[in-house]
Amino acid sequence: MTDTSADFNTPHAPEATIAAIATSPGFGGIGIIRISGSEALSILTSIFSPHNDIPEFRSHTLYYGWIKDTRTGLPIDEVLAVFMQAPKTYTRENVVEIHCHGSYLVLQDILSRIISLGARLAAPGEFTKRAFLNGRIDLTQAEAVIELLQAQTSGGLGLAMSQLQGRLGTLITDIRQSLLSLRAIIEVAIDFPDDDVEIINPATMSEQLSRDIITPLQNLIASANRGKIYREGISVIILGRPNVGKSSLLNALLKEERAIVTAVPGTTRDTIEEVLDIKGIPVRIIDTAGIRDGAEEVEEIGIERARKKLTEADLVLLLLDASQPLVNDDKTLYVSVKDKKTLLVVNKIDIAGRDQSFLDDTFPDTPKVSISAKTLEGIEELETALLRLVSGGSDWDPGHSCVPNVRQRLSIEGALASAEQVLAGLAVELPPDLLAIELQSALDHLGDIIGETTTEDVLDMIFEQFCIGK
Numbered sequence: 001m002t003d004t005s006a007d008f009n010t011p012h013a014p015e016a017t018i019a020a021i022a023t024s025p026g027f028g029g030i031g032i033i034r035i036s037g038s039e040a041l042s043i044l045t046s047i048f049s050p051h052n053d054i055p056e057f058r059s060h061t062l063y064y065g066w067i068k069d070t071r072t073g074l075p076i077d078e079v080l081a082v083f084m085q086a087p088k089t090y091t092r093e094n095v096v097e098i099h100c101h102g103s104y105l106v107l108q109d110i111l112s113r114i115i116s117l118g119a120r121l122a123a124p125g126e127f128t129k130r131a132f133l134n135g136r137i138d139l140t141q142a143e144a145v146i147e148l149l150q151a152q153t154s155g156g157l158g159l160a161m162s163q164l165q166g167r168l169g170t171l172i173t174d175i176r177q178s179l180l181s182l183r184a185i186i187e188v189a190i191d192f193p194d195d196d197v198e199i200i201n202p203a204t205m206s207e208q209l210s211r212d213i214i215t216p217l218q219n220l221i222a223s224a225n226r227g228k229i230y231r232e233g234i235s236v237i238i239l240g241r242p243n244v245g246k247s248s249l250l251n252a253l254l255k256e257e258r259a260i261v262t263a264v265p266g267t268t269r270d271t272i273e274e275v276l277d278i279k280g281i282p283v284r285i286i287d288t289a290g291i292r293d294g295a296e297e298v299e300e301i302g303i304e305r306a307r308k309k310l311t312e313a314d315l316v317l318l319l320l321d322a323s324q325p326l327v328n329d330d331k332t333l334y335v336s337v338k339d340k341k342t343l344l345v346v347n348k349i350d351i352a353g354r355d356q357s358f359l360d361d362t363f364p365d366t367p368k369v370s371i372s373a374k375t376l377e378g379i380e381e382l383e384t385a386l387l388r389l390v391s392g393g394s395d396w397d398p399g400h401s402c403v404p405n406v407r408q409r410l411s412i413e414g415a416l417a418s419a420e421q422v423l424a425g426l427a428v429e430l431p432p433d434l435l436a437i438e439l440q441s442a443l444d445h446l447g448d449i450i451g452e453t454t455t456e457d458v459l460d461m462i463f464e465q466f467c468i469g470k
């Protein structure tokens, strides 16, 4: 279990009542102040004058009234206030929310009144940290809250929601349970050394270990690899010789006239980068200068930049002009991107026709799509093909998957390595006390993920990523 006893003795003890402005700074229709802790209600009653007399606050009920300055008796703002009695609250403590007008000055004024009445200003993420320390959510769910706040696309949001529901936490808890039952057997073998041959059945144990621990951990790592692109996005570079329609394709994907398009070869001199959302994945798309031999000075610098960007890109869209015969520049480019994930994009099919099967001879084994950046024909197919290439399939649904983040993934890898050690140990009939050490290490790694064994440093690191008021 997490050692929370230290917390209770520090000035940041969970029983201190904390308060913060929960809405973001700037203009807004309303702004919300949140208070959590044992003094939340008494602070509210000191500063709130309800419109109608109320004998006592009913939990989870909104009351209309005024916040008043206790020193002068003057009104500060007209508000709605709610008291939520523990444990059915965000933090599992008593919580008060005051919904004011969205003026930052008003919010600051009310907050300082609350602080003067004994609450302490909440640290970033402290409300969510309390929800975790008080056992309402596990650590994976707390991290999901950060992800939810930071998600940039619908796919990222889907991942966060899935994690917020506790899917990953449940899965990890199940795997830990299997580890605990294996450890129980091994502990018996340690206690009765003379009988260990009968107690440990290496074949059954290995089977259990593979089925209930190693395979699920491997699946989680595979899922982390797939899900990474929803969180971090991908970078896609458009390459091709001059005038094939690279900038037109960038504009088509962006649905706006971002880059200059002309009939003159060598129009784009610099790289142009934009971020767009393709079916839930943040995609950084890079338009480049057309690559050809014998370009003049400025164009040559542009070509050099394009080559630099190429090394960072996750995927290359190699553009060809269907209305022109293939030339050497096309083939040279194709060879130069050979070790990159590449999608061949045949453009201008509105003037050349769709049948491009002859390209199969020149570019075997490279996936192809045919488009018109002008009429937008084939753009949807291009997006689908692009995602299939980077995610290894388009039917994967981030909202229904367990996708560990980087921190969780490292712990899963640690647990997997230990579990594999146990498997190897069983094969050579390693003494049970050595097996027990590896099992414990796997348990600790998994405990880190859900917050059972997570150290205070790691917790601080996680909650520091939050904003104040969350």
Ligand SMILES: Nc1nc2c(ncn2[C@@H]2O[C@H](COP(=O)(O)OP(=O)(O)OP(=O)(O)O)[C@@H](O)[C@H]2O)c(=O)[nH]1
Residues within 6 Å of the ligand: 240, 241, 242, 243, 244, 245, 246, 247, 248, 249, 260, 261, 262, 263, 264, 265, 266, 267, 268, 269, 288, 289, 290, 291, 347, 348, 349, 350, 351, 371, 372, 373, 374, 375
């Ligand atoms: N008919 C037709 N014309 C296109 C299509 N895509 C681009 N063009 C035309 O091709 C010419 C070149 O387009 P750009 O998008 O500037 O080509 P680019 O590859 O960015 O060219 P550089 O920046 O010079 O390397 C322009 O006249 C476009 O209107 C298409 O799908 N169909």
Ligand SMILES: [Mg+2]
Residues within 6 Å of the ligand: 246, 247, 248, 259, 260, 267, 268, 288, 289, 290
């Ligand atoms: Mg261009």
